[in-house]
Amino acid sequence: MISVDQMALVLNSLPDPTFILTRSGRYVAVFGGRDLRYYHDGSGLVGLNIVDVVDPEKAHWFLEQIELALESGKLLIKEYELSNSDVDGLLEEGPDQPIWFEARIQALDFQVDGEAVVLWVASNISERHDMESKLRVLGDTDQLTRLFNRRKLEHDLSLHHEMFDRYSVPTSILMFDIDNLKNINDSLGHYAGDEIIMAVGNVCRAELRKTDIACRFGGDEFVVALPNIGLQNAVSFAHRLRERINGELSRFSTEEDSSTVSIGVAEMLPEDRSYEDTLKRADGALYQAKRNGKNRVMAG
Numbered sequence: 001m002i003s004v005d006q007m008a009l010v011l012n013s014l015p016d017p018t019f020i021l022t023r024s025g026r027y028v029a030v031f032g033g034r035d036l037r038y039y040h041d042g043s044g045l046v047g048l049n050i051v052d053v054v055d056p057e058k059a060h061w062f063l064e065q066i067e068l069a070l071e072s073g074k075l076l077i078k079e080y081e082l083s084n085s086d087v088d089g090l091l092e093e094g095p096d097q098p099i100w101f102e103a104r105i106q107a108l109d110f111q112v113d114g115e116a117v118v119l120w121v122a123s124n125i126s127e128r129h130d131m132e133s134k135l136r137v138l139g140d141t142d143q144l145t146r147l148f149n150r151r152k153l154e155h156d157l158s159l160h161h162e163m164f165d166r167y168s169v170p171t172s173i174l175m176f177d178i179d180n181l182k183n184i185n186d187s188l189g190h191y192a193g194d195e196i197i198m199a200v201g202n203v204c205r206a207e208l209r210k211t212d213i214a215c216r217f218g219g220d221e222f223v224v225a226l227p228n229i230g231l232q233n234a235v236s237f238a239h240r241l242r243e244r245i246n247g248e249l250s251r252f253s254t255e256e257d258s259s260t261v262s263i264g265v266a267e268m269l270p271e272d273r274s275y276e277d278t279l280k281r282a283d284g285a286l287y288q289a290k291r292n293g294k295n296r297v298m299a300g
């Protein structure tokens with residue numbers, strides 16, 4: 001058996017800061033979390049109330065979690081971001097950056113001063129959180145152009161189609177394809193072909209708003225979605241984009257083949273069952289642009 005003194009030492013050596021908090025948000029006790037590379041010393045919080053040490057919105061969130069854990073009696077796991085400047089009563093020494101925490105909150109089977117209490121273990125998961133964010137971005141990104149990939153486009157377009165269904169806010173779609181890339185690859189080499197694809201990506205990034213979605217759809221095909229833009233404005237934008245891309249690609253034209261783009265444009269219509277119907281119309285318009293001699297914009 002370990003003694004009470006030893007038990008106190010164990011509590012103080014817990015790797016992650018562990019709080020006992022009352023239903024009303026009072027810090028009854030703080031154990032562990034002594035490594036200043038990962039945590040700020042929270043022992044100064046004992047006796048204070050969450051409501052008095054963090055801003056009202058955050059305090060409300062903390063109290064809500066305590067209530068949830070008390071009501072369910074089950075282990076509650078939540079993630080949140082906090083920096084030491086968010087909490088009055090924490091010492092300066094510790095990580096400079098805001099910390100991502102995973103809280104494990106469990107109701108305790110006793111009361112303190114007539115109030116129900118929970119155990120709140122706050123683990124620093126910043127590294128894991130950063131890695132997860134990076135992986136999410138990587139999973140949504142085309143490696144060559146750094147534009148979004150098709151998976152992300154389809155996810156976003158389905159949200160925009162829902163918005164259109166509900167609020168009739170139109171989204172227009174431009175689908176475009178580099179002209180003659182096969183021949184240019186053959187004459188200038190595959191790396192020149194790659195540079196052309198990257199140059200298209202750079203123009204898209206420069207020309208688009210933050211809310212627009214630009215994606216490499218596959219091979220030498222791209223899709224741009226313009227939320228809140230009707231067909232007429234989308235066609236005008238497509239003409240401008242084609243000129244900008246052509247200007248950028250002119251250095252890759254050969255005697256036989258000019259390096260240009262063809263663009264098909266479509267807007268969401270009430271009869272579209274999903275974004276795929278809009279995408280198909282843009283694809284049909286792109287096909288017409290190619291059939292009619294390439295290097296042009298057609299609306300579907």
Ligand SMILES: Nc1nc2c(ncn2[C@@H]2O[C@H](COP(=O)(O)OP(=O)(O)OP(=O)(O)O)[C@@H](O)[C@H]2O)c(=O)[nH]1
Nearest residue numbers: 177178179180181182183185190191193194219220
């Ligand atoms: N360099 C390079 N080429 C690619 C890449 N992805 C696809 N391509 C090439 O792009 C060409 C696309 O085929 P098409 O669109 O049918 O050929 P195209 O010569 O552009 O013909 P049009 O579209 O009718 O003008 C194929 O030759 C592919 O090999 C890539 O990542 N890098």
